[in-house]
Amino acid sequence: MDKKEHKITPYEVSGEVDYSKLIKEFGVSKIDEKLISRIKKNAGEIHFMLRRGVFFAHRDMNWLLDEYEKGNKFFLYTGRGPSGKIQLGHLQTWVFVKWLQDKFDCDLWFQFTDDEKFLFKDKSYEEIQKWTYDNMLDVIALGFNPKKTHFIIDTKHAGLLYPEAIKFAKKINFSTIKAAFGFTDSNNIGSIFYTAMQAVPAILPSVLKGKNIPCLIPLAIDQDPHFRVARDVYPKLGFYKPSIIHGMFLPPLTGTEGKMSSSEETSAIFTTDSPKEVETKIKKYAFSGGKDTLEEHRKLGGNPDIDVSYQYLKMFFEPDDKKLQKIHDDYKSGKMLTSELKAILIEKINAFLKEHQKQRKLAEKNIDKFILKNPTK
């Protein structure tokens, strides 16, 4: 199989992602053992997604921890572009965000970029609003603290966001946007402006409280260009540059190229999938690192590095290092068959989704607790 050169922007993730290359391309820093120790010291423990390099790169994390250790607490900012169902790839990032919220006792500002999705997708305004509501349920279902979690919906909070966004926009020209996002003159003018709206939540708590508060943005690395563009602007407006921690993509079911995508049914497991659907999808589509025949597999073993089921366990569903190592070794030696590996994953996902779906239902009653109140004046 030829490797397809990767292309990573907020608007396209394709090819086989080369994360080492991305670190250089994007000018971010690898998360090293020293930084992991430092996070562990402050958090009291370390999340397996950090230990296993699922969150693998960062910007200015050491500065953020300097401030934290001085007693200057940060807040978290992440988001979601609501254009379809939530799938496991989204949840994976947010599970880590929740860990950060719990361990560092942080406020979380969660942006729903309904304007972005309306501007970039061939979907109606009304449909995007429907997805915004739907997607909020999934975020709430993960158990974020409603007292410390603030949903910003771009169109509903435009009164707060737009006056700040134009301050960023004034300092970013179209040439920069073209280079960062691969845009052309055919882009609509809303899509060109949009990145300025994404820059704002990283300063919004500072604006509202009238003091400069450090910000940490956990995100999948395809979102980094937004902040690469805006980072230089923050200090010009009198704010700290936000720190960023970058996650890998949960691969699509069908293989290791690109990322799990909501727009393709066969590439993703959705939070609303039934146990049967999960089972069918994993059995039918999850790309296997196993051999073609039972004999061959027993003799030569499977390849966990390209096996999607194993990757899901490693990146999301098996937090226990020892259990994971055993699965790895058994699969590699040929002792464990692909069907057995898949059975483990199916059980894990379905257990997770059973609880998630229960919480998701309960979330319907709690949405108002999470949506930021617009100031009245």
Add this chain to the structure above:
Amino acid sequence: MDKKEHKITPYEVSGEVDYSKLIKEFGVSKIDEKLISRIKKNAGEIHFMLRRGVFFAHRDMNWLLDEYEKGNKFFLYTGRGPSGKIQLGHLQTWVFVKWLQDKFDCDLWFQFTDDEKFLFKDKSYEEIQKWTYDNMLDVIALGFNPKKTHFIIDTKHAGLLYPEAIKFAKKINFSTIKAAFGFTDSNNIGSIFYTAMQAVPAILPSVLKGKNIPCLIPLAIDQDPHFRVARDVYPKLGFYKPSIIHGMFLPPLTGTEGKMSSSEETSAIFTTDSPKEVETKIKKYAFSGGKDTLEEHRKLGGNPDIDVSYQYLKMFFEPDDKKLQKIHDDYKSGKMLTSELKAILIEKINAFLKEHQKQRKLAEKNIDKFILKNPTK
């Protein structure tokens, strides 16, 4: 004097304006006698600015009057980019707007485009806010009906405007904007998006009331490109195209090229100028169509067509056709000297500004009556 080819966009007005050529370039229609009669029939009288061709072109005025005659009333929408002091050129347009409001018993939506001026000018956000406040006083001073006049300030009403603006923005690409406004890739991304914000007030009453209401936009013709770009979008979003009525520019003191501009002290008379300042400016800077010597002037007469003082009387300060004709004839014959013509104008302007300044002071207490209340939710 060589004629300099005119250039007319919302961001540049230069050269000697050729209005006949503009009508073709912009694809607008000349206001003819038939339309003037029709306006007169509905208004009960005709404003001298229409009779004298100061408002000279339009889009879809006949459709608007069809609707009006069927009992389907329109609202008015105009605006101001608050980046400096208000001068006579602005007032001239708004005096006509007030006439329309009074005669057609219309609501007026008045947009203060503070975002635009912040994005396009090398001025701080705070300075633009100061001008927004200042400029509102001048609008109020003209006597608009506070019950029927609604100020929209883009940054303060972004919560209402932005969600609608992105619907326009989605249907306008950068190529179109480049052609209409002469922008380049060096334009900041806020300036590129901005025109979508200017499109919205023409539908905002329809959005808020949940029914389609016809809109008439009186404006100086340099603002037409905004609506040329947006016009095709209105019906796609389910709204009427706004009708437009276009005014000429009040010429700068120094001559007939370009327009009176707030950024040049010697080109403009401001609403806050003292009687002495007005006198000095007219005497010193108002370009004269008179002859170089008294003898020559008495013998050959002056040229009212290029005389700025005469133009101000015609376009703004002498509503009485007979009086204007006499001034015209006396000046042209040489009976009236430039100093006499200027004396008439100085008296007229100072009488106008005396009342305006009084009302402007009173307006400070009434601003809140005009600013649209943001809906609370």
